[in-house]
Amino acid sequence: MDRLFDTVIVRRPGENYKSCVSTNPEHRSIDVNLAKKQHKEYVKILKENGIEVIELEPLENHPDSVFVQDTAIVGVNSNLAVLSRFGEPSRRGEEESIKEVLKKEGFEIKHIKEPGTIEGGDVLVTDQGIVFVGLSQRTNTEGIKQLAQFFPNVKVVGVPISKIFHLLSGINYLGNKTVAISPHVVDTEYFKGFKFITIPEDELYANNMLYLGEKKVLLPEGYPKTEEKLRREGFKPVLANVSEFWKGDGGVTCLNLPFYKPL
Incomplete structure (x- = not known):
């Protein structure tokens, strides 16, 4: 199987999901029951x-906790889980409950320490010995430096972004040295040597896609181009209706925490 992971953690949305941090103008119209479906x-x-999916109960005191990808960077090869230190202060604490789950799964736990910040949505893992990390509103240089120390067997490259708040909103890895990329928000210079599939500018949200292996790609419904x-x-697109997570500034990558095989 050519995908980067075989196991993920997910967390169901709680009743309080509507209070998540979001810049989406339709944020207030989140339908929690529909989000659950x-x-x-x-x-x-x-x-x-x-x-394999490890399903967790909602964290009612953390409205954003459905976006579980941000809580940690997990490496199967190194048997290491690096807990995030959120750049968004209201989300700090979400990583603590994930820590217990990862411990049970047998991972050694490391922490990103202050003043470092890093969120999983900024981490693009490839099977080419390179990990790209968005230098963003949520992830800083110190966080990237600490991550690189924890995973010395891969090259960690910082990619400055300013028009999106997580790197994976503008680029995703599709196996076989291929990336889906939105060049108007992510500088292609950093990805020389990779094959580009350029996502149309008016369908930016579709770039938050998840490679399922064997040429299958999970992407949000409604992006025909x-x-x-x-x-x-x-590729074989597999479509999911994630309208209520779009409203919360999340997408199909944000909803799972992968156990990355190359790390």
Whole structure:
């Protein structure tokens, strides 16, 4: 299997999900019951594609905790889980409950220490011995430096971003040295040597996609140009309705915490 992970953690949205941190103008119209249904469907898709899913209960005192990807960077090869230190202060504490789960799974736990910050949504893992990390509003130089020390067997490259708040909102790895990328928000210079599938500017949200292996790519419903582009490149789009997570500034990558095989 050519995907980067075989196991993920997910966390169901809580009743308080509507209070998450979001810049989306439709934030207030989040339908929590619909979000729960969409999340269930999302988990079903992952399982149908052979991914083992560890499902956690909602954290009612943390409205954003459904976006579990941000809490840690987990490496199977090194048996190491690096707990994030959130750049968004209201989310600090989410990583503590994940720590217990990761310990049970047998990972050695490391922490990003102050003044470092890093969030999982800024970390783009490849199987090419390189990990790209967004230097963003949420992840700083010190956080990237500490991450590189924890994973010395891969090259860690910082990528400055300013138009999106997480790197994975503008680029994702699709196996076989190929990335889906939105050049108007991510500088392509950092990814020389990779094959680019350029995502249309008016479909930026579709760039938050998840490679499921065997040419299958999970992406949000409603982005026909991106879907067509992927098909032309030999990929098989798998669609999920994640409208309620779009409203919370999240997407299909944010909803799972992968155990990365290359790390």
